[in-house]
Amino acid sequence: MKLWSGRFERETDELADEFNSSLPFDKKLYRQDIEGSIAHCKMLGACGIIPDQDADRIAGALQGILEDIESGKLEIGGAEDIHTFVETELIKRIGDVGKKLHTARSRNDQVATDLRMYLKGSVSEICSLLQGLIERLLKIARENADTIMPGFTHLQKAQPITLAHHLAAYCEMFLRDIERFTDCKKRIDVMPLGSCALAATTHPIDRKMTAALLSFGQISNNSLDAVSDRDFAIEFLFCCCMVSMHLSRLCEEFVLWSTEEFSFINIDDAFATGSSIMPQKKNPDMAELIRGKTGRVYGNLLSLLTMMKALPLAYNKDMQEDKNAVFDSEETIKKCLKVMAAMLPAITFNRRRMRAAAKEGYTVATDVADYLVKKGMPFRKAHEVTGTLVLYCSKKGIALDKLTIDEFKSFSKLFEKDILDTIKLENAVKNRSVHGGPAKKEVKRQLSDISKRLNQVMKKIY
Ligand code: ARG
DSSP states (O other): OOTTGGGOSSOOOHHHHHHHOOHHHHGGGHHHHHHHHHHHHHHHHHTTSSOHHHHHHHHHHHHHHHHHHHHTSSOOOSSSSHHHHHHHHHHHHHGGGGGGTTTTOOHHHHHHHHHHHHHHHHHHHHHHHHHHHHHHHHHHHHHTTTOEEEEEETTEEEEEEEHHHHHHHHHHHHHHHHHHHHHHHHHHOEEOTTOTTTTOOSSOOOHHHHHHHTTOSEEOSOHHHHHHOOHHHHHHHHHHHHHHHHHHHHHHHHHHHTSTTTOOEEEOGGGOBOOSSOTTOOBOHHHHHHHHHHHHHHHHHHHHHHHHTTOOSSOOGGGGGHHHHHHHHHHHHHHHHHHHHHHGGGEEEOHHHHHHHHHGGGTTHHHHHHHHHHTTOOHHHHHHHHHHHHHHHHHHTOOGGGSOHHHHHHHOTTOOTTHHHHTSHHHHHHTOOSTTSOOHHHHHHHHHHHHHHHHHHHHHHO
16 A cells, blocks of 8 residues: 555556656665664654654664664565655554654655765765775885886877876875765765655754764755755765766776787786687776776766756655666766776786886977076077977987987087986986976875875765
8 A cells, every 4th residue: 555545546557656666776775764764753752743652662663674674584675665665664563653653754855864874875985995996006106106107198108207106196086086075975964854845844843853863964954955955966976977087097098008009017817808709819898897887977967967957846756866876876986996996906017118118209308408498598499409309319210318419419509418317217207306296205295195185084084
């Protein structure tokens, strides 16, 4: 029987019933729903809205339902949604007393509360996974402060950097992701319960008490807004998108770096797959899959934004569609973060190849121009002179360090013997020691700064 059957004369059409049901996906919220209900009934008891003994019986039975679901004794099914399932089961177990639970409550404030509780947990989990990933990246970075590699722009070799510098850039991105989730959590951590259907209630409830029981930081300030608002879910999905995008960029680099053409890395067999026809193949499928899943994570954000865009206040059934988007993104990025963290130690970096690649492509040309500037030449002019120098070398098919000092001098009298020192890869890196640069000492500072900020932001999560 439906919880709302009183006003109806006929049964729901079977197809409509199935179409209407959210149980197949919102059963994921059973724990939050039951915990929310326990807090709600305790508050009803404390406020004298229902007798204390009734509140105790309801809370006890709800606890039993939770235990039975978790032990597998009670299977979730046969109801319109998780809220209906729990309430129906409660009434089945304790009869008429159970019918008092839904006093001063609606599924509209209930579902918003459940989802917020769920997302608070998700944010903590995702941030821990991000923390684990950053720690793995930091470890590899610390071991590679001297590993020179080319930095790229337009995917063309640009200037020499180090692997540590490169990976530290990803640490910054993932650290921002944690900060973004932390900020989003402030807006998730608001309790809608007590808003009821849309216009709150005539019962003398104590919303702050329920919020305290459920560890919510705040209670919502407007009942209409509270049941209509899915901003927090959209924000959460956006935070997931940013993580996905960052993971995808790293994956793209791993895919490129593992090609024969780059040969910067080798991904262990445990994280690669083969081809059903080409016996020689070893493909970076894990990295490609993480990159590929970014599409669905972006899609979920767009689907929720679009679903919400023209909804009149307050609750509309359209909003039931929020859960699939949220659960899918949440599960997807958790899996991707786990796979990425597990794959990182399975990657070996080909340091010799990376250094050799940094030597090709005139990556120290900027250092030559800077040299001339330090000798008094205006930068634009130095750029021009160095450009002609590079052209000369590339026509001869040689690197800059193969030029004689006389050849250098033929381009500018300002060149002296120390130019050869200036254009050594190690010096090109070492000389970039300003805040943010790739010099070893500076990157070490960056890494310890990341570590410090990571510890600070994680304290805010728990
Ligand atoms: N299953 C619904 C959802 O997920 C719960 C809220 C239903 N409220 C209503 N008035 N029909 O959104």
